[in-house]
Amino acid sequence: MPEVNTSMDLGLTPSEEMVMLEQKYDFLKMIGEGATGKVYLVNHKEGVNTFQMACKIIHTQHAPKEIVAKFLPRELDILQKLEHPNIIHIYCIFKGVHGDKFLIFMRVAELGDLLDYVLGNGEVPEMVMKCWTFQLVLALEYLHTLEIAHRDLKCENILITKNYNIKLADFGFSRFMVDKNGKKGLSSTFCGSLPYSAPEILRARPYDAKGSDIWALGVVIYVGLNKSMPFPDLPPKRLYKLQKKKSFKFRIKVLPHLTQDCFDFVYALLEPDCKKRPKIEDIIQHPWFIENGERLKRSENEERAYEYAKRNKKTFWTQMVTEDIVIEDLPVTTLAVTESSQNDFMVKKPHQSTLNALRNASYFGRRVVPSPTVSVDNKESEKGEKPQTNETVAVIEE
Template identity: 40%
Template structure:
């Protein structure tokens, strides 16, 4: 069966095709069953790119570079996330993985990593093929190049915020926004990725519900999550955006990596963070004000997505205030979809 995904054929074979090492051959010998199955469907696994956030057991979640083969020709490379459900923690398989797959099937936005296909087989493996971000993630970019310039970060932060706005419109929250989950494409655009902790926050009656799951990465987790009480995950996503912006501009975390949650919480609540003096002198007052309003422990004062997009800092580049056709179309479709979903859900009175 030939599968058409709309890729362009490259003019020549990529360099990495000529440099496959023996570990790939070893991988294929050990896992011939699922490798053969994928190749029958036109997919070929290549180098291992990394491990997923749930890879608490070796081999549970692995991310590969892959390629789609059609008519014996190599198409554009992609990324492949392979989950071994037999080795994965039961909590992940039962609670998080089904939500992630459901969300990946629903979302499509120019600033969210695109999912091409999801393949499940033998009740053991789940394989998600998605867009390859050629320049890696934002954290690696910062570690290699230093702090991101304010002008560049304005463009990237707008893209990230638009992706979050789209998700929140669909009543979906990410709950693990961090630099490692912001990927950079060959054209230097950023894409939000990794929806392992994402979930819908609508109940069976169409009402929004709070979260009570402690999830995410400690350095990016909002104080209300650390507190251990039910929280509004949309507001908590805003904290994650604030940490991303701070790290990108400052090339350092806002809060030291405390091993104790209590100390981290106390630092967050007391505004115990500051830009490095050398960096602070070069930053505009508008971006410093925006970071302060995002790393705000008072939930009633923390900014929302629309306030970010309408902020004075974003407005410093007038082009950032205008939605592209694809951005506008994605948001309108999300608004239409959520309206239909809420209309179909029974109200409390209907159930009674």
């Protein structure tokens, strides 16, 4: 039988630990930590097979009140609805009966996040970055078709699997951009990370959150190609002025290795005028995604997910979490466990497709690029800003 690692303080009660043991979840080590919780590597045994996954534990009493009251219900609601090859797959969600903790079990990304990859391996070759970008674009296309904005797109939230596929993660700030009648609106919450924030966010006025996702995507691609940020680490007001002037350049050492289509693509996404910035449907048609005379296409599973989103988006809107919902109202079902522990834990049990996913190591994914051979380069040969992780977004008036 698995054992709960006593060297780690998971913040679980003895009976909650018993549930983990009965369900054969073996916590191995902590592999990450964010604003709302810690992430652990976990083995899950099903029959004679053992599957590895990640588990994010959120303790609501330790999180900011606004996160618990506003953002966490949205995140859990959206996570249970999404199913796309390039979005991290959620296997199941455990919930404390008193709403004091959530355990989100998800697919593990063996190679970590994009920021760690770039810092450890250097600039990503254009061909690899193109494949990863296309996967990200298809993930955003799926979300935007459902009228969902991610609102925290950054290198740390882009995970890489052992087969070098990309998975978009962390939907803590995501939200629907329509009401239940399909009426579109603007976002008035200024969230995310400052280095990835679009100019319209820094103006402290309502903004099109889907458009700001596009800007953040441009920053992500720039970081991958350059191993630096497009703009220096500056206070919001000075950063805003540089963004408006489009004052960024590619590093000298990478220029000979990039095509004109690649330059054009990044410059288009980092358009400071949100009205001129391309939408996701325009981005997919960009010449950069033409390889050997043929345009990159969705895989069968990517196409299936996209078509499903188009057909069922209205259903998503009518079932979405409303602004005033509380965590206790989120739908979960009771899992049959021992009498001693049943009163402490409730769980959203995975459906059969999830169990099938656990058995299939590749799940939706397919290997789209060879394992990149990139020389390690931890030195800056030119003046440039290293990728950063700034979680505070200040706002300014234009």
